[in-house]
Amino acid sequence: MKRFRLSVPGASAITPRAVYQARRQLLLAGAGAGLALAWPGFARSASAVGPLAAVPRGPFGTDEALTPRQFVTGYNNFYEFGTDKADPAANAHTLRPRPWQVQIDGAVSRPLTVDIEELLQPKNLQERIYRLRCVEGWSMVIPWIGLPLADVLRRVEPLGSAKYVEFTTLHDPEQMPGQKRDVLPWPYVEGLRLDEAMHPLSFLAVGLYGDVLPNQNGAPLRLVVPWKYGFKSVKSIVRIRFAEQQPQTAWNVVAPQEYGFYANVNPQVDHPRWSQARERRLGEGLLASRRPTLPFNGYAEQVASLYAGMDLRRDF
Amino acid sequence: MRRGALQARLWAAGLWTLALTPALVLLARALGNRLGANPIEELTLELGQWALRFLLLTLAATPLRRLTGWTVLLRHRRLLGLTAASYALLHLLVYAVLDQGLLWSQIVGDILKRPFITVGMAAFVLLLPLAATSFDAAIRRLGARRWQALHRLVYVATGLALLHFWWKVKADTAEPTIYLTVFALLLVARFVAPGHRFRRRPPAGRQPA
Numbered sequence: 039m040k041r042f043r044l045s046v047p048g049a050s051a052i053t054p055r056a057v058y059q060a061r062r063q064l065l066l067a068g069a070g071a072g073l074a075l076a077w078p079g080f081a082r083s084a085s086a087v088g089p090l091a092a093v094p095r096g097p098f099g100t101d102e103a104l105t106p107r108q109f110v111t112g113y114n115n116f117y118e119f120g121t122d123k124a125d126p127a128a129n130a131h132t133l134r135p136r137p138w139q140v141q142i143d144g145a146v147s148r149p150l151t152v153d154i155e156e157l158l159q160p161k162n163l164q165e166r167i168y169r170l171r172c173v174e175g176w177s178m179v180i181p182w183i184g185l186p187l188a189d190v191l192r193r194v195e196p197l198g199s200a201k202y203v204e205f206t207t208l209h210d211p212e213q214m215p216g217q218k219r220d221v222l223p224w225p226y227v228e229g230l231r232l233d234e235a236m237h238p239l240s241f242l243a244v245g246l247y248g249d250v251l252p253n254q255n256g257a258p259l260r261l262v263v264p265w266k267y268g269f270k271s272v273k274s275i276v277r278i279r280f281a282e283q284q285p286q287t288a289w290n291v292v293a294p295q296e297y298g299f300y301a302n303v304n305p306q307v308d309h310p311r312w313s314q315a316r317e318r319r320l321g322e323g324l325l326a327s328r329r330p331t332l333p334f335n336g337y338a339e340q341v342a343s344l345y346a347g348m349d350l351r352r353d354f
Numbered sequence: 355m356r357r358g359a360l361q362a363r364l365w366a367a368g369l370w371t372l373a374l375t376p377a378l379v380l381l382a383r384a385l386g387n388r389l390g391a392n393p394i395e396e397l398t399l400e401l402g403q404w405a406l407r408f409l410l411l412t413l414a415a416t417p418l419r420r421l422t423g424w425t426v427l428l429r430h431r432r433l434l435g436l437t438a439a440s441y442a443l444l445h446l447l448v449y450a451v452l453d454q455g456l457l458w459s460q461i462v463g464d465i466l467k468r469p470f471i472t473v474g475m476a477a478f479v480l481l482l483p484l485a486a487t488s489f490d491a492a493i494r495r496l497g498a499r500r501w502q503a504l505h506r507l508v509y510v511a512t513g514l515a516l517l518h519f520w521w522k523v524k525a526d527t528a529e530p531t532i533y534l535t536v537f538a539l540l541l542v543a544r545f546v547a548p549g550h551r552f553r554r555r556p557p558a559g560r561q562p563a
Contacts, residue, residue, distance in 0.1 A: 108391075109391035112391060113392060123392070124390070176395075308467070310469075311521070311522070313463065313464065315460070316460070318392065318453075320391045321391065323387075324384060324394060324452060325452070327455045328453075328454075328455065
C-alpha cells in the first residue's frame with residue numbers, strides 16, 4: 039500500500055496531487071496557529087484545529103484518486119435539508135453542531151453520554167480513505183477523519199443480549215427544515231448487526247479532507263460503513279442504542295422491497311430502479327464510462343466472512 | 355408590414371427562442387464544466403424535464419383557446435410538439451450514449467426489468483409517429499380525421515412520461531405532482547371549458563344566505 043499524505047482543505051483535489059502535497063508541506067511547516075485564521079470554520083471548535091490538521095493515517099487506505107472536495111461537500115443525500123443533491127450544502131447552515139452530545143445506551147452495562155469535544159481528542163483520530171458507493175449508482179473516494187466505531191462501542195460494555203446497534207439522527211425541524219415534510223419517517227434511523235458495528239472498517243467520521251465535518255456531510259458525527267450503500271451511513275448522530283431486535287431503519291420502512299437492512303454493495307443484486315453492476319465515479323466528467331462495481335464495494339476480503347452462510351439475494 | 359403580421363413574427367421568434375434556450379443553456383453548462391458533480395445525471399434529468407414541460411405546453415394550446423380565445427399556442431403547436439419530441443430524443447441519447455456507453459445488454463436489461471424505464475421508453479416510442487407526421491403532406495396523405503386520431507396519442511405519451519418521472523424519484527414526489535396536476539387540469543379544461551356543452555348551470559333553488 040502506498041503511503042498516503044493528508045491533503046489540505048480547499049481546492050486540493052482538483053490540483054495535481056504532487057503540487058498540493060508539496061503545498062501542504064509548506065503549510066504544515068509554517069502554519070500552526072495560522073490554521074485557525076485561514077479556515078474560519080475551525081474557530082468554533084478551536085480545540086479541533088490541530089488534531090484534524092495532523093491526524094495520522096489509519097488502515098484501509100486506497101491509491102484511487104480522491105473525489106474533488108467540492109463534490110463531496112456539494113452533492114449530498116441528506117433529506118433533512120432537502121431532497122435535491124444541492125439542497126444540503128445550501129440549507130445545512132441552520133444546523134448547530136456544537137455543543138453536541140451523543141447518548142449511548144440500550145443493552146449495555148455502562149450507558150454513557152459522550153460530548154463531541156471528547157471524541158475530537160487528537161489521540162482518538164485517524165484518517166481513512168474509503169470508497170463510498172451510493173445505491174443510486176454513483177461513487178466517491180473520500181478522505182475521512184474519525185475514529186473506529188468499535189473504540190466507542192466498547193466503552194459502554196455491551197450486554198450479551200445485544201445483537202444490533204441502532205443509530206439515530208437529530209430530530210429538530212428548526213435545525214433541519216427538511217423534517218417539516220414527511221418525505222421519510224423522522225428521525226432517520228439506521229442499524230448494524232453487532233458484529234458489523236464492531237468490525238474494524240466501521241468508522242465514526244468527524245471530518246473530511248483535513249477539515250471538521252461540514253454540516254451537509256453529517257456534522258458533527260456520522261457513521262461510515264464503506265462496504266454498504268451510502269444510506270446506511272447515518273448522519274448527525276445523537277443516539278447509539280444497543281438492541282436485541284433488528285432496528286427499524288428509515289429506508290427499509292419506506293420501501294422494504296428496494297432497501298434491505300443489510301444493504302451490502304452487491305453487483306449481483308439489482309435495485310428495482312438501478313442496475314448495481316456498474317457505477318459512475320463522480321468527478322470524472324461527461325465522457326468517462328461507468329466502472330464495474332465490486333462485491334462489498336471492494337472490501338470483500340475484510341467483510342465477506344461476516345455473511346458466510348447467508349443468502350445475500352434474500353438478505354440484501 | 356401590417357401590425358398583425360409583425361406580431362405573428364414576434365410570437366414565432368419568441369417561441370423558437372423558448373424552444374432553443376434550454377438546449378443552449380445546457381450545452382453551455384456542459385462545455386463550461388458547470389453541470390455539477392454528476393453531469394450526466396443532471397443532463398438527463400434536465401432534458402427529460404424540458405420534454406415534459408413542452409409536452410404540457412403543447413397540450414395547453416386547445417384549452418387556452420377555449421378559455422381565452424388565444425390562438426397563439428394553437429398556431430405554433432407543431433413547433434412545440436416537435437420541441438418536446440426533440441428533448442425526449444436528446445434525453446434518450448444522453449442515457450444510451452453517455453450514461454450507458456451504448457452497452458446494449460444493459461440498456462435492453464433496463465428497459466425490460468425496470469418499469470420506470472419501460473414506460474419512459476414507451477412514451478418515447480409513442481411520440482415517434484407523431485413527430486414523423488408533423489408536416490402538411492402527411493396530414494393530406496392521412497386525411498385530417500385520421501391524422502388527428504393518431505395525434506391523440508400525445509395524451510397517452512404524456513401520461514406515460516409522467517409515470518416515468520413519478521417512478522424515477524425516490525421519495526420526493528413534489529415535482530412530478532406539479533406536472534401531474536397541470537396535466538389533469540389541462541385534461542379537465544379541454545372538456546369543461548366555457549362554451550362547451552358540459553358547462554355547469556348555476557344551482558337551482560335557494561341561494562346561500
